[in-house]
Amino acid sequence: MPQIAQLADTWSSQVFWLLVFFGITFLVVGNLMVPKVMSTVAERDGQIAADLAAAKAARDAADEQEEAWRVRENENRAAAQAIVAKAKDEAAAKSEKKLKAAQTRIDKKLADAEARIGDARTEALAEVESVAVEAAQDIVKTLAGVKVTKPVATKAVKEAMANG
Amino acid sequence: MAAEQAKVDPMYQFTIKPLGGSDEWVLGEGFNIAFTNSAMWMLITTVVLFLFVLGGMRRQLVPGRWQMMVETFTGFIDNMLEANIGKAGRKYVPYVFSLFMFILFANLLGLLPLGVVGVHPFTFTSHFTVTGVLAIISFSIVLLVGFWKHGFHFFSLFVPHGTPLPMIPVIAPIEFISFMVRPFSLALRLFVAMMAGHVLLEVLSSFVIDGTNAGVGFGLLVGLPSFILMIGICALELLVAGIQAYVFALLTALYINDAENLH
Numbered sequence: 001m002p003q004i005a006q007l008a009d010t011w012s013s014q015v016f017w018l019l020v021f022f023g024i025t026f027l028v029v030g031n032l033m034v035p036k037v038m039s040t041v042a043e044r045d046g047q048i049a050a051d052l053a054a055a056k057a058a059r060d061a062a063d064e065q066e067e068a069w070r071v072r073e074n075e076n077r078a079a080a081q082a083i084v085a086k087a088k089d090e091a092a093a094k095s096e097k098k099l100k101a102a103q104t105r106i107d108k109k110l111a112d113a114e115a116r117i118g119d120a121r122t123e124a125l126a127e128v129e130s131v132a133v134e135a136a137q138d139i140v141k142t143l144a145g146v147k148v149t150k151p152v153a154t155k156a157v158k159e160a161m162a163n164g
Numbered sequence: 165m166a167a168e169q170a171k172v173d174p175m176y177q178f179t180i181k182p183l184g185g186s187d188e189w190v191l192g193e194g195f196n197i198a199f200t201n202s203a204m205w206m207l208i209t210t211v212v213l214f215l216f217v218l219g220g221m222r223r224q225l226v227p228g229r230w231q232m233m234v235e236t237f238t239g240f241i242d243n244m245l246e247a248n249i250g251k252a253g254r255k256y257v258p259y260v261f262s263l264f265m266f267i268l269f270a271n272l273l274g275l276l277p278l279g280v281v282g283v284h285p286f287t288f289t290s291h292f293t294v295t296g297v298l299a300i301i302s303f304s305i306v307l308l309v310g311f312w313k314h315g316f317h318f319f320s321l322f323v324p325h326g327t328p329l330p331m332i333p334v335i336a337p338i339e340f341i342s343f344m345v346r347p348f349s350l351a352l353r354l355f356v357a358m359m360a361g362h363v364l365l366e367v368l369s370s371f372v373i374d375g376t377n378a379g380v381g382f383g384l385l386v387g388l389p390s391f392i393l394m395i396g397i398c399a400l401e402l403l404v405a406g407i408q409a410y411v412f413a414l415l416t417a418l419y420i421n422d423a424e425n426l427h
């Protein structure tokens with residue numbers, strides 16, 4: 001076993017060179033390089049954390065703006081609906097008024113027409129009566145040779161027509 | 165008979181050889197500092213580790229694969245220390261990272277199949293002189309931090325919280341022994357695991373060589389299964405290389421936790 005067989009000859013060399021090279025490793029690699037590597041990692045972690053925080057802040061701001069927009073939107077919608085309802089009401093009132101006016105006009109026309117019809121009928125009836133009176137006078141004169149005066153004939157016709 | 169045996173000595177791979185005539189280098193009386201193959205692989209480990217971490221220092225916001233890999237390792241050590249020690253564990257990241265990566269790279273580089281091109285990797289973590297020094301460094305840090313932060317109160321580590329008063333004379337020596345055994349267990353665990361794996365691979369490879377030399381029949385009967393087993397053991401060794409480095413770093417972290425947060 002060379003580890004033991006050569007111990008007396010080599011221990012000093014082993015210890016010396018190990019201290020030299022492990023010392024160099026510790027001083028250069030461990031003390032100079034490793035902290036730099038670790039600071040890079042820490043920097044990156046910090047950067048990532050900052051970026052995440054910024055992203056979160058941006059998202060919160062966006063949420064806030066969206067909320068504000070939503071509120072505004074709702075307000076606008078309510079206002080629009082109010083305007084629409086008002087316009088609808090106005091239009092309804094207007095058309096109702098128009099309808100009423102038209103109805104009135106139509107009723108009036110109807111009443112006029114009815115009145116005219118009534119007049120015409122009365123006139124026609126009067127004409128029929130006078131014709132009937134003359135006819136009755138003529139018929140009586142021709143058949144009986146009696147001359148009937150107009151008032152008598154008129155009375156007779158009126159009686160007959162009232163019965164008829 | 166002896167001449168027919170292939171010269172596969174499973175222990176030969178652990179032999180330390182001075183390189184380039186440096187065997188006479190000394191620092192004072194009896195302190196030889198020959199630049200050996202072991203020192204050479206420590207140098208290679210240091211350089212490879214340096215280049216590896218250097219590739220992760222491009223400091224880009226969106227990391228590439230290499231940078232990601234390095235950051236994964238630093239993050240791994242950072243998390244381990246924070247989980248075991250807490251916020252105060254941060255300041256031990258340079259040491260524990262160096263320790264973990266140094267052992268990990270040493271273990272992995274020692275497993276490289278460079279024998280194919282005629283160079284032989286040397287796993288210096290299979291020498292208890294090396295693992296022992298690393299364990300003593302970790303243990304010293306624990307002692308320094310413990311006495312620095314808590315003074316003589318650090319001795320209360322040997323009296324677990326809630327020990328009944330009559331039990332203290334019995335518990336304290338046991339705790340003291342278990343505390344003092346820590347550097348040995350730390351050093352021996354890594355050394356034994358690495359050595360055992362390499363010996364096993366070497367023994368299996370000697371089966372392959374001897375079996376194949378003994379003829380086609382033995383080659384198929386012994387050599388081929390051994391070779392297949394070697395492939396599996398190689399994968400296992402890669403795992404062990406990682407686990408042993410992790411265990412060393414984790415136990416160091418746990419021991420530092422004892423010193424940092426007494427009870």
